[in-house]
Amino acid sequence: MxxxxxxxxxxxxxxxxxxxxxxxxxxxxxxxxxLLEEDIAFSSMAQDKVGQSYALYQxxxxxxxxxxxxxxxxxxxxxxxxxxxxxxxxGEYDFSLVRHFLFDTAEAIRFQMLTNCxxxxxxxxANKIKGELRYHTMHADIWIKQLGRATExxxxxxxxxxxxxxxxxxxxFEPSPMEDQIIEDKIFEGEGKLRQQWEEAILVVxxxxxxNLPYFSLxxxx
Amino acid sequence: xxxxxxRIMVTEENVKEWLDxxxxxxxxVLSLIDLGxxxxxxxxxxxxxxxxxxxxxxxxxxDYMKNDIVEVLQxxxxxxxxxxxxxxxxxxxxxxxQKGRKALKEFGLAPPPKHVLxxxxxxxxxxxxPNCNSTNTELKSPFGPTACRSIHHCFDCKETxxxxxxx
Numbered sequence: 001m002x003x004x005x006x007x008x009x010x011x012x013x014x015x016x017x018x019x020x021x022x023x024x025x026x027x028x029x030x031x032x033x034x035l036l037e038e039d040i041a042f043s044s045m046a047q048d049k050v051g052q053s054y055a056l057y058q059x060x061x062x063x064x065x066x067x068x069x070x071x072x073x074x075x076x077x078x079x080x081x082x083x084x085x086x087x088x089x090x091g092e093y094d095f096s097l098v099r100h101f102l103f104d105t106a107e108a109i110r111f112q113m114l115t116n117c118x119x120x121x122x123x124x125x126a127n128k129i130k131g132e133l134r135y136h137t138m139h140a141d142i143w144i145k146q147l148g149r150a151t152e153x154x155x156x157x158x159x160x161x162x163x164x165x166x167x168x169x170x171x172x173f174e175p176s177p178m179e180d181q182i183i184e185d186k187i188f189e190g191e192g193k194l195r196q197q198w199e200e201a202i203l204v205v206x207x208x209x210x211x212n213l214p215y216f217s218l219x220x221x222x
Numbered sequence: 223x224x225x226x227x228x229r230i231m232v233t234e235e236n237v238k239e240w241l242d243x244x245x246x247x248x249x250x251v252l253s254l255i256d257l258g259x260x261x262x263x264x265x266x267x268x269x270x271x272x273x274x275x276x277x278x279x280x281x282x283x284x285d286y287m288k289n290d291i292v293e294v295l296q297x298x299x300x301x302x303x304x305x306x307x308x309x310x311x312x313x314x315x316x317x318x319x320q321k322g323r324k325a326l327k328e329f330g331l332a333p334p335p336k337h338v339l340x341x342x343x344x345x346x347x348x349x350x351x352p353n354c355n356s357t358n359t360e361l362k363s364p365f366g367p368t369a370c371r372s373i374h375h376c377f378d379c380k381e382t383x384x385x386x387x388x389x
Contacts, residue, residue, distance in 0.1 A: 037363040044365035051280015124309040131389045135364045138343050
């Protein structure tokens, strides 16, 4: 089956750039984690994400784009396709944790969906990455559930970060300019469908805590 | 006078045997064969093509392993070696051989439990301690010193240990 290469590339750039930038943000926790295990966790997730972005850039390279290292490090800012969520400075631990929770929940579902991608190399890679991401979501879920009901201070810190980050998180699901083509060519089922599943997954974890979420449909995405 | 053209044929078995000398640089007791990352061996005359797949996508040891494969095969007289890294047959932890599992345990790393394709992460909660075999253990962190390891604590022998993560 012929897929629209431009639409495919657009989607892969967006995913690869998100992974690359968040990988670098995560790596800034190396040496600064609130406890050793968290230092290691964010460093490991950084390594996974940068490695996953490399594999995605490699697929782009096979589709005629530049060398992965050149693409990753030599582009100008306006050539990046990432969401604003992943760019935000790390802030305090609660902020990084909430971002990690919101983003990785989406990515885990995204790669699960992409195991059915019509572009076989991406489907194969997605099949691999989805298993790795389960460790990332497991990590995020454990900490959100624990800190989300621990002390008044931890709950209020998470709540503040959630309030700030939800609009950015929804920005991750901005449809591609070629979204119809992407769906029609069975490259990906689409950002709308992903967002719907993401909202459900976020609510499941949230329900174990006293944290509040806005009505997603009323949020203006950033 | 008859001239014999003597050519030593390299077989897939030979290559596998030689690749058993190539160890995972982060876990030096485990060969690439035992790790289960070699997915295909093709032999065309003097050219040996090896396909491999990483344990974790971001594994930084992959380039070292590629170089080690070329070095070892050349040492055994293979003229041309090509190593292709791909995800056609992606790795999962069930691919670690019995010999590999034993080597991991002796090295002090809990081998990943076998699973039926979908890993239920609850199995991380009571991993068998490689030092005293107790399952009275808890998961400390799903992330360890390398991408493929998690950190656990044993309540019986009071040791902290690592596990090769099931995937």
